[in-house]
Amino acid sequence: MPEGNKKMQIWGKVVGVLFGFMFGRVAGAILGLVVGHIFDVTYSKDFSQKGGFSRLFTTSNEIQQQAVFFHSLFSALGHVAKSDGKVTQEDIQIASALMDEMNLSGDVRLEAQQAFRDGKQRDFAIIEMLQQFKEQCHARRDVLQIYLEILIQASCATKKLSAAQYTVLEKVAKALGFRRVELDFLIMTFEAEQRFRRGRSQANNQRGQQGQHRQGRQQSTQRSYSAIAELDDAYKILGIKQSDDAKLVKKAYRRQMSLHHPDKMASKGLPAQALELSKQKAQDIQAAYELVRKHKHF
Structure with missing residues (x-):
């Protein structure tokens, strides 16, 4: 040189x-x-x-x-x-x-x-x-x-x-x-996302083993509790309460997707390497919304 x-x-x-x-x-x-x-x-x-x-x-x-x-x-x-x-x-x-x-x-x-x-x-x-x-x-x-x-x-x-x-x-x-309450909310949301992902992964594995049921009644009860927990975490991911109506659910969903959608994050200056994490979070938000929407029938 x-x-x-x-x-x-x-x-x-x-x-x-x-x-x-x-x-x-x-x-x-x-x-x-x-x-x-x-x-x-x-x-x-x-x-x-x-x-x-x-x-x-x-x-x-x-x-x-x-x-x-x-x-x-x-x-x-x-x-x-x-x-x-x-x-x-x-x-x-x-x-x-x-x-x-x-x-x-x-x-x-x-x-x-x-x-x-x-x-x-x-x-x-x-x-x-x-x-x-x-x-x-x-x-x-x-x-x-x-x-x-x-x-x-x-x-x-x-x-x-x-x-x-x-x-x-x-x-x-x-x-x-x-504020501290906002930090606590973000921590709670992350923990809900972790459980949500694991729960959905376990549910997929269970569906693949449906032909090998033993103690069927007990397994059905376990899945029922898992479904309840999954729905609860879906509400936490969206930042809403179970009592919220369809209008509030849609509003929360759009707000979360607007914040975390990779394309929008790229336009706001977020480094490209960080976009993959936003993509994963956006997928969680989408899955949580679909679950809540199915549960509320809208």
């Missing part, structure tokens, strides 16, 4: 750190370094061979949005993991699984891993980081909610939240403009 290009590759980092520190102190400097690095890499590469965060975005503003989103997400996840005092191997596996689910690879994955390590630091300035993230999103509540939902999903992936983890999530929610 020519010497001139090597020199040019450091200016993005230098300028990013300086401006980031001016506006956001330590957290700003960290984000500035990430964005500056991405700019340097992007500048030095031919646009037909884009790498890192620039693979999905073609303008400097979009590159910055991508960088800030992933740094904010995985650094917050690292902070949640560290809240219990020690980051376990399970915590690392959860973060890696989320990266897999979001199809992160190459430079993008390395940057996400570094963000997770940044968040583990005792003096990590999480509030300042979240404030910058909120500003970068122009305080768009829909994008901020998707971010919070992804963070909740990873935090609750394999176990019940500890008191320390909940405290960090509450801090994150408050910094993004969400």
Whole structure:
């Protein structure tokens, strides 16, 4: 590489750190370094061979949005993991699984891993980081909610939240403009989605074994209870009560689909890697609505 290009590759980092520190102190400097690095890499590469965060975005503003989103997400996840005092191997596996689910690879994955390590630091300035993230999103509540939902999903992936983890999530929610009752609702909704998916999977397996019934009456009772629980979770996913009429059910369904539909999320600046998670949630919302609609006969 020519010497001139090597020199040019450091200016993005230098300028990013300086401006980031001016506006956001330590957290700003960290984000500035990430964005500056991405700019340097992007500048030095031919646009037909884009790498890192620039693979999905073609303008400097979009590159910055991508960088800030992933740094904010995985650094917050690292902070949640560290809240219990020690980051376990399970915590690392959860973060890696989320990266897999979001199809992160190459430079993008390395940057996400570094963000997770940044968040583990005792003096990590999480509030300042979240404030910058909120500003970068122009305080768009829909994008901020998707971010919070992804963070909740990873935090609750394999176990019940500890008191320390909940405290960090509450801090994150408050910094993004969400009240505690709204955080509790999102956690409850995620737990309902998990049960809903497992229940439907088990029901499909049971239907495949209908020719091998034993103790038929007992199995019928178990399925009946399962159906009741499934319907209850469907109402929770839609955010409605069983007493709500068809008009309110349809309104809730449209509101949830408007927020989580992948096409709409893509148009609002959500990184492409995060769209798969929105797609899964949209499928849950659709299935929940169909179940409620069938139960209410409309």
